[in-house]
Amino acid sequence: MSALPATSREWHLVARPEGEPRPEDFALREAPVTAPPEGHILVRNHYFSVDPYMRGRMGVTPGYAYFPPYELGEVLGGHAVGEVIASNVPGFAVGDDVLHFGGWREYAEVPAEEATGIDAQSVPLTAYLSVLGMTGLSAYAGLFEIASFKKGDAVFVSGAAGAVGSQAGQLARLSGASRVIGSAGTDEKVKVLLEEFGFDAAFNYRTAPVAEQLEQAACDGIDVYFDTVGGDHLEAAISSLNEYGRVALCGAIAQYNDIEPPPGPRNLAEAIGKRLSLRGMIVTDHQTLLPRFTEDVSAWVRSGELTWRETVVQGIEKGTEAFLGLFSGDNTGKMIVRLDH
Ligand code: NAP
Numbered sequence: 001m002s003a004l005p006a007t008s009r010e011w012h013l014v015a016r017p018e019g020e021p022r023p024e025d026f027a028l029r030e031a032p033v034t035a036p037p038e039g040h041i042l043v044r045n046h047y048f049s050v051d052p053y054m055r056g057r058m059g060v061t062p063g064y065a066y067f068p069p070y071e072l073g074e075v076l077g078g079h080a081v082g083e084v085i086a087s088n089v090p091g092f093a094v095g096d097d098v099l100h101f102g103g104w105r106e107y108a109e110v111p112a113e114e115a116t117g118i119d120a121q122s123v124p125l126t127a128y129l130s131v132l133g134m135t136g137l138s139a140y141a142g143l144f145e146i147a148s149f150k151k152g153d154a155v156f157v158s159g160a161a162g163a164v165g166s167q168a169g170q171l172a173r174l175s176g177a178s179r180v181i182g183s184a185g186t187d188e189k190v191k192v193l194l195e196e197f198g199f200d201a202a203f204n205y206r207t208a209p210v211a212e213q214l215e216q217a218a219c220d221g222i223d224v225y226f227d228t229v230g231g232d233h234l235e236a237a238i239s240s241l242n243e244y245g246r247v248a249l250c251g252a253i254a255q256y257n258d259i260e261p262p263p264g265p266r267n268l269a270e271a272i273g274k275r276l277s278l279r280g281m282i283v284t285d286h287q288t289l290l291p292r293f294t295e296d297v298s299a300w301v302r303s304g305e306l307t308w309r310e311t312v313v314q315g316i317e318k319g320t321e322a323f324l325g326l327f328s329g330d331n332t333g334k335m336i337v338r339l340d341h
Pocket residue numbers: 051052053134135138159160161162163164165183184185186189228229249250251252253254255281282283284326327328329330331332333334335
């Protein structure tokens with residue numbers, strides 16, 4: 001075993017944000033690195049993921065967190081990929097690539113049962129944080145399990161240039177949707193939706209009311225709404241949904257930084273007459289889909305029919321900047337932090 005580094009830099013939450021998180025709510029600290037105890041491996045992280053759901057774990061906003069809150073002064077946990085540099089457990093060897101949940105840090109000591117060996121020969125390591133990772137599975141579970149997508153459905157996806165949205169839209173297209181419509185926050189992203197991800201129609205939600213633009217894009221209404229945004233998007237979708245329409249309530253990023261709960265969709269009562277189904281989801285409930293998801297998505301990736309984007313921010317120092325960038329739309333596709341070592 002080669003010499004281990006003496007210290008690892010890691011991001012801690014040091015104050016609970018109220019409203020929009022500020023850089024001073026986080027601190028980059030150093031911690032000692034030691035040889036892994038029995039049953040553990042030591043991983044040198046190459047990339048870690050920053051995700052909107054983490055906002056719910058940081059703050060005081062009630063009702064949005066579906067994982068336990070982060071403790072103040074502890075490492076921000078989340079998905080990361082890296083290479084085993086020391087192992088004290090059979091089944092993992094130095095040099096193995098692994099996915100784990102050790103979070104925003106350079107080196108992570110991980111119990112073997114919380115690490116998954118990954119194959120970085122046919123896809124890049126980052127794919128396990130994006131197209132073949134948690135966000136990919138969210139798109140797959142949300143569309144097929146939660147929204148019960150079926151061939152011929154017209155589908156609207158919000159946050160469509162993001163990690164989950166871009167994949168949900170493409171999965172719908174590849175599975176026989178009659179029309180796939182997406183919304184995003186810039187004209188450049190709208191162009192990516194149309195030209196790269198194969199959406200049939202797309203609009204910039206910042207340039208005109210969502211309801212107006214959706215109605216125009218969906219002349220025959222929609223059957224499925226994949227919600228990652230909430231707020232005006234959800235309200236617009238309810239108006240455009242056809243009878244027996246289905247909504248996958250995957251995320252509501254427009255309200256994660258709200259201090260007071262926002263007013264609900266004013267038109268919710270339309271759901272009664274239209275017999276709509278609105279169903280929440282949490283990706284971790286859908287682990288049993290993993291083999292089918294991996295097989296389907298890998299095949300589409302291999303054939304080139306499904307593409308994905310990543311916005312890779314360089315350097316652990318930029319960890320919080322990358323996270324905060326999710327709320328200002330700095331990313332196209334999955335937001336990932338790359339570590340320089
Ligand atoms: P993402 O879409 O890659 O990144 C966030 C995007 O949200 C930004 O790029 C930005 O794009 C958009 N955004 C930010 N503030 C907005 C606002 N006020 N109004 C409209 N759009 C806004 O993130 P992701 O990882 O794919 O996650 C997408 C959503 O799914 C999030 O709500 C997340 O919490 C949710 N999610 C849920 C589960 C689950 O298990 N339920 C699992 C994964 C993700 P624009 O430039 O287009 O504004």
